[in-house]
Amino acid sequence: MTRVAIVGAGMTRFDRPRRELQEEMVAEAMKNMWEDLPNLETKDIDAAVYSYFSDHLEQQLCFHWIIHDYLGLSGKPGYRVESGGATPIDAIINAYMFIKSGVFDLVLVAGWEKMGEVGTAKTNEFIAMASDTDWDFMVGGYYNGYYAALEVRRMHLYGDTIEDLALLSVKNHNNAIYNPYAQWRAKHGTSKITVDDVYKSRLISYPYRTMNIAEISDGAAVMLLASEEVAKKYTDTPIWITGVGLGNDSMRPGDRTGNPAWLGLYPEDEEIWPKEEPKPLTPYPEMANFGAFRYAADMAYKMAGIDNPRKEIDLVEIFNPYDGVELAAYEDLRFAKRGEGKTLIREGITERWGELPVNTSGGLYGQGHPVGATSIGQAITLFWQLREEIYKKWGSQQAQIPSPRRALIHGHGGTGCQAGVVIMER
Amino acid sequence: MDEFEEKIIVDKSVLNEWKKWARKGDMRVKGYKIVEAPRGDRVDRISRERFMIVERPHAVVYQHSFGLLSRFYEGLIEGKLYGTRCPKCGLKYLPPRTHCWNPSCKLEETEWIEMPTEGVIVTYTIMAFSATPFLPELPFVLAYVKVGDAATALPIQVKEIDPIDVHIGLKVKIKFKEERVGDLMDIYAVPAEKPHPPPRSKEEIEWLKRELKIVEEWVNKHFPKK
Numbered sequence A: 001m002t003r004v005a006i007v008g009a010g011m012t013r014f015d016r017p018r019r020e021l022q023e024e025m026v027a028e029a030m031k032n033m034w035e036d037l038p039n040l041e042t043k044d045i046d047a048a049v050y051s052y053f054s055d056h057l058e059q060q061l062c063f064h065w066i067i068h069d070y071l072g073l074s075g076k077p078g079y080r081v082e083s084g085g086a087t088p089i090d091a092i093i094n095a096y097m098f099i100k101s102g103v104f105d106l107v108l109v110a111g112w113e114k115m116g117e118v119g120t121a122k123t124n125e126f127i128a129m130a131s132d133t134d135w136d137f138m139v140g141g142y143y144n145g146y147y148a149a150l151e152v153r154r155m156h157l158y159g160d161t162i163e164d165l166a167l168l169s170v171k172n173h174n175n176a177i178y179n180p181y182a183q184w185r186a187k188h189g190t191s192k193i194t195v196d197d198v199y200k201s202r203l204i205s206y207p208y209r210t211m212n213i214a215e216i217s218d219g220a221a222v223m224l225l226a227s228e229e230v231a232k233k234y235t236d237t238p239i240w241i242t243g244v245g246l247g248n249d250s251m252r253p254g255d256r257t258g259n260p261a262w263l264g265l266y267p268e269d270e271e272i273w274p275k276e277e278p279k280p281l282t283p284y285p286e287m288a289n290f291g292a293f294r295y296a297a298d299m300a301y302k303m304a305g306i307d308n309p310r311k312e313i314d315l316v317e318i319f320n321p322y323d324g325v326e327l328a329a330y331e332d333l334r335f336a337k338r339g340e341g342k343t344l345i346r347e348g349i350t351e352r353w354g355e356l357p358v359n360t361s362g363g364l365y366g367q368g369h370p371v372g373a374t375s376i377g378q379a380i381t382l383f384w385q386l387r388e389e390i391y392k393k394w395g396s397q398q399a400q401i402p403s404p405r406r407a408l409i410h411g412h413g414g415t416g417c418q419a420g421v422v423i424m425e426r
Numbered sequence B: 001m002d003e004f005e006e007k008i009i010v011d012k013s014v015l016n017e018w019k020k021w022a023r024k025g026d027m028r029v030k031g032y033k034i035v036e037a038p039r040g041d042r043v044d045r046i047s048r049e050r051f052m053i054v055e056r057p058h059a060v061v062y063q064h065s066f067g068l069l070s071r072f073y074e075g076l077i078e079g080k081l082y083g084t085r086c087p088k089c090g091l092k093y094l095p096p097r098t099h100c101w102n103p104s105c106k107l108e109e110t111e112w113i114e115m116p117t118e119g120v121i122v123t124y125t126i127m128a129f130s131a132t133p134f135l136p137e138l139p140f141v142l143a144y145v146k147v148g149d150a151a152t153a154l155p156i157q158v159k160e161i162d163p164i165d166v167h168i169g170l171k172v173k174i175k176f177k178e179e180r181v182g183d184l185m186d187i188y189a190v191p192a193e194k195p196h197p198p199p200r201s202k203e204e205i206e207w208l209k210r211e212l213k214i215v216e217e218w219v220n221k222h223f224p225k226k
Helices: A022-034 A063-070 A087-100 A120-128 A142-158 A162-176 A183-188 A195-200 A228-234 A253-258 A267-271 A291-304 A323-332 A342-346 A371-386 A390-394 B015-024 B067-078 B132-137 B202-222
Strands: A004-011 A047-051 A078-081 A106-114 A203-205 A218-227 A239-248 A315-317 A406-413 A418-425 B031-039 B047-055 B082-085 B111-114 B118-127 B140-147 B154-158 B171-176 B187-191
Touching: A004 A022, A004 A087, A004 A228, A004 A371, A022 A063, A022 A106, A022 A218, A047 A063, A047 A087, A047 A371, A063 A078, A078 A087, A087 A106, A087 A218, A087 A239, A087 A371, A087 A406, A087 A418, A106 A371, A120 A142, A120 B132, A142 A203, A142 A253, A142 A323, A142 B118, A142 B140, A162 A183, A162 A195, A162 A323, A162 A342, A203 B118, A203 B202, A218 A228, A218 A371, A239 A291, A239 A371, A253 B140, A291 A323, A291 A406, A291 A418, A315 A371, A323 A342, A371 A390, A371 A406, A371 A418, B067 B082, B118 B154, B132 B202, B140 B171
Parallel strands: A047 A078, A047 A106, A315 A406, B154 B187
Antiparallel strands: A004 A218, A004 A239, A106 A218, A239 A418, A406 A418, B031 B047, B082 B111, B118 B140, B118 B171, B140 B154, B171 B187
């Protein structure tokens, strides 16, 4: 079976509102990619996988048909993936599988979202339509509420603190100021923030403040995947996808206290439970961790031959719509033991200058979160980092991680209802 | 009677009234504006363009069936809390499931049971912002409550308590609103014991009080109570 490479990538700034049409933003991302892919002809592309999340936000079904003809790809197969926040990582993984299967050699992944055409409260409601609309949605929590409740559970079981969340916010925002595609930089410029800035931002849902939460964004990002044979035609510095993984968990987070499907899958994690706390029927992942992340990561690690992720991975992008997700992901992606994710931020390990930099893009509130483009945008940051092109693509040497060899990107949707992990290597 | 015929048993439909509203929001252009706004792929490569923005409402009424879980919602109207139980493995569900999700039960059909109205908070949050339908009710507490010996936790609002005093492990009683329409919001939780709030610092308590006051003022301004 062929190896699969990423041969090119491009994106357009994440911002809100972007007043261009979705297809115009995708075209802009394509042109950004073409700057580095002079040999690519449109007719070379065998198929496209499209990523956008919300028919409600876009007020358009089958938007990918518009994009597909706009790019000049009529006749060729175009395929839409939709899995909430996991849509873009899912699209990358689907494109990988298309090539791995031998059916196609050169596959475009294009993602976009325009979330700025309805008000913020209505946007929250539309996003929450990706929660159970007969249950959780009906009591008014919406995603701000669900994720906050999950983090309160972590604070209770593991002792995560509000300061930990603020430290993450500072790290990720201060990474975004070097990124010329970042919404934070477009809106707030290049000055650094401190924990006091986070503390001054408005409460949304305890323990989260506005600065602990993803942006609502517009934007687009594209990526070109190729078989080993075809990759050589376009670039001397391909980035290889050496592992992919997928995983799912229950739609309703409240159901995770008693989900027998998880029993026995991760016995060592089931043992980690505070003595004084009543043990639920299914102690892992329960409401404190994300089992879908673990399942996806383990699948990807196995494929890539990774035994010790903390030591064998140089650079990470985590899908962090809320800061607590990053703490949980440290654990579920096996960078720290269950309950000890917070030590990685407290000890500065995941800072840009740390041993395992996480979210040099700025993440979902730094770079931004136009859902269908989000993980493609994060993967593009890794792509440029691995090719040591940050100076060329961002105009800043400071954000370049020195000689990274292997990176991990994680994406997910819902309250961790679906997750994907991709390992990228140079 | 034809077994495929649908027969109305209770009719509290308001569809005709809402049909008018849905027709008004018919996804046609109602107004527009022209703006000058930025264009460009990077923050250091920006130009300015003119854009025309139209206003296009889109209203709709869904006639949604609660399926085989309808009994739960009828129960809300009756003032009873129903869950389901798997006859094979004994797992109890609230929210109910028609089929057991225990992999070894192969989707065994569950049976209805009346649930007690006592529960324990598994986790919670204090909502200071929400989506459109719930803005007038801010701030409020959203919690996941394990009712009786259900395996799963039910999303529910907690009332009659200072939000700052809510905590994991708090015993609660499920109550029914006076006027019930078969909506999950027909029920809410109230404390069933004196709360033992988590040890919060003085600063945290002051911060939360300050923030919640801002929310209350915002709600009073935008959604004045009659």
